[in-house]
Amino acid sequence: MNRKIGWRQCMRELLKFVRPYKGKFLVGLGAIVLATGLYAINPTIEGAVTTQLAHDAAGILEGVTGARVHFDLVFRILLILGLCYLMRALSQLVSAFFLTNAIQQIMHDLRNALQKKIQRLPVRYFDDHAFGDVLSCVTNDVDTLSNALQQTLAKVLTGVLTFVLAVIMMFRINVVMTLVALLIIPLTYLITRTFVKRSQKLFDLQQKTVGELNGTITELYGGFNEILLYNKQEAAVEKFQDVNERMGKAAFRAQFVSSLISPCISLVTYLIIGASAVLGCIFVIQGSIQVGNLQAFIRYIWQINDPLSQVSQLSAQVQSAFSAMGRIFTLLSEEEEEQKGKVALELSKVKGNVTFDHVRFGYQDDKILMDDVSFEVRQGQTVALVGPTGAGKTTLMNLLLRFYDVQGGSIQIDGVDVRDMDREKLRELFSLVLQDTWLFSGSIYENIRYGRLGARKDEVIEAAKMANVHHFIRTLSHGYDSMINEEGNNISQGEKQLLTIARAILKDPQILILDEATSSVDTRLERLLQEAMHRVMKGRTSFVIAHRLSTIRDADLILVIENGNIVEQGTHESLLEKKGVYERLYHSQFSGQSVDESWNAE
Structure with a gap:
């Protein structure tokens, strides 16, 4: 201070x-x-x-x-x-x-x-x-x-x-x-x-x-x-x-x-x-x-x-x-974020079309990280973000969520600038499943229901089934009433990830942001995580910070990010044909690997 x-x-x-x-x-x-x-x-x-x-x-x-x-x-x-x-x-x-x-x-x-x-x-x-x-x-x-x-x-x-x-x-x-x-x-x-x-x-x-x-x-x-x-x-x-x-x-x-x-x-x-x-x-x-x-x-x-x-x-x-x-x-007395927006947003009518239009941003005014970022995502598409650590993948998602405001250009959802939306309403459009899972001290039921506090118990159970975590919960002595401790270390990393996916499913968002981190879990849980993530992504606009070749190959749009800017974008096949940055990364990282092996590009 x-x-x-x-x-x-x-x-x-x-x-x-x-x-x-x-x-x-x-x-x-x-x-x-x-x-x-x-x-x-x-x-x-x-x-x-x-x-x-x-x-x-x-x-x-x-x-x-x-x-x-x-x-x-x-x-x-x-x-x-x-x-x-x-x-x-x-x-x-x-x-x-x-x-x-x-x-x-x-x-x-x-x-x-x-x-x-x-x-x-x-x-x-x-x-x-x-x-x-x-x-x-x-x-x-x-x-x-x-x-x-x-x-x-x-x-x-x-x-x-x-x-x-x-x-x-x-x-x-x-x-x-x-x-x-x-x-x-x-x-x-x-x-x-x-x-x-x-x-x-x-x-x-x-x-x-x-x-x-x-x-x-x-x-x-x-x-x-x-x-x-x-x-x-x-x-x-x-x-x-x-x-x-x-x-x-x-x-x-x-x-x-x-x-x-x-x-x-x-x-x-x-x-x-x-x-x-x-x-x-x-x-x-x-x-x-x-x-x-x-x-x-x-x-x-x-x-x-x-x-x-x-x-x-x-x-x-x-x-x-x-x-x-x-x-x-x-x-x-610190300056607060402006919470209210100019546009009244009806969540039920939002489709999930996302446009980055000549976005310019830097954490410091005199040091620009993104100079001119533009791309367009249509409703229901899956976008894979690839690039080395520190390239700006997370920053891109932070701008979409308005954790930071752009310094130039605009970010639009269904043609409406996110700066004209209420922050609270804007963030109701999203669910996040991140590599660093966050669970609070409380029951498993309460942690899943955190995605939508008004949800009924049968809706919570259905979300857990879709996330492939219902069976695990049933094996616990207290089922959905089992407690997660303050550090969340009385269950495995993969099980925590499945619970956060269940939470995201329960929220039923228009747009998903996923950090597809499965390298730290065993093969069985890895398969369950992949299945659960595909279910939650189905029919929704999804942004995936990609670690796996299978996710990248199946993505509707791949954004290759270096030093804060998008150097290439397109589908897997079109980017390979360009023989540019993505093609070099692909051959250096995936040569001789199967589509189920991880790309440690993060």
Whole structure:
């Protein structure tokens, strides 16, 4: 995430999520105000007890007639003090309940907003941002913000109110002593500003390295089998240690610089209290203030110190929260794909004619991958895409699906530019069976029905039969209710491929995109896969990233792709007659091979 929005904009965006729960916030904040007000008058009530006892003791010592300790007055004051303590505790309980409820609902909405945002981001965004970094934003950054709001919001508000009320009560006791005590404010401000200015950048770096660490962990554990296969455990450990060490250093520097605030503020506070106590004693001796007021005044200095000390204690958390909030709302402010189109598409009327008309595209504006790509596919035809790895076969399909938009020319379906269609409606026309199969944690039935969530069970079973996977499912102990684990590794690669074909059949799309990857499965499953793919392709416009000679020979149109451009196109026989690129590839790859052997041109 290279761009980061400012904290003011972050606060405006956060308030949008707070607004639906303002009622709960107002109740919670009102309870905090009541609790803080009660806390502010406690020293005065306590001082009243001390003043009464001192007055009674002085009368007794001076031999004043009828002098005694007025326990009735003392107990009355103590009863008021006890009620204040009880009401404050109840107010804190109410505030904790309502604020916690509101904050957790805000975090719930924020996570939902991030998830919806990710669904609307262009594929190009994920080309430039590591998956682990995005994952860290949705998990770690939201948790950091949640913890900060949960633990610091009430403390900050309480601290501000405590400070204001304590200063007011101090002025009521003695103006001179208050002015001396308030020297703590500019000194604390200078200390805090000095250290925060240096630590905020360190906290930004800390949050960034957390994202890098998540990305590294995701990468390492996602390729765990390959790491073991190639004996790269040491290299993996070294890579993790490098990121972990950088994160540790960043976290240490940020936390250490932030932690210096507390001892510096404490030193200032003790010096101010000492000066105020000496000055107060002089005023008591002079009779300017009562001894109970001096006691209350010292307590109020501590009440001022509490929020100032909390600034240092909460500094690390608050700064981490601002860094996390910046990352969250930076992601939420990213430019989205335009979802709506100009043309209302009726799926039932789409035939599946596809035209690439002088298409020009590059992943970077200054680096063109496809310069002038043109071809036409009629309804029901099968198109084979052949060419070396990196030639642009997958890119061609990504453009058709509008994962990327062309920079020149147009792609049309039944004469309508795909850029004029709703993205959602456009993608409903397609089914994909890719080499990298994707199944989610759930039952086999749920994974097949993912192709069309409204499908009946008999339709799911019929799709499984057409995909040659029904028999396999019946052999499982729980049949269609058998669970696929999170990694999808409790069934074989070929069986996963058959399930994705069943899913594609169930969707009943107008256009198919197939990555015909069967080289990693045994002969029996390979035959089943081929039969299933022929069934799903029948009568539909199909694009096949071809690995097999049989698919290429049977294709209605073969596109030979090199360096992003189509260098030749035609049928198998016509391309051989041209004696060009395809003919050379054919003889170099298939000489002496049967039509059932693989062409490793991918």
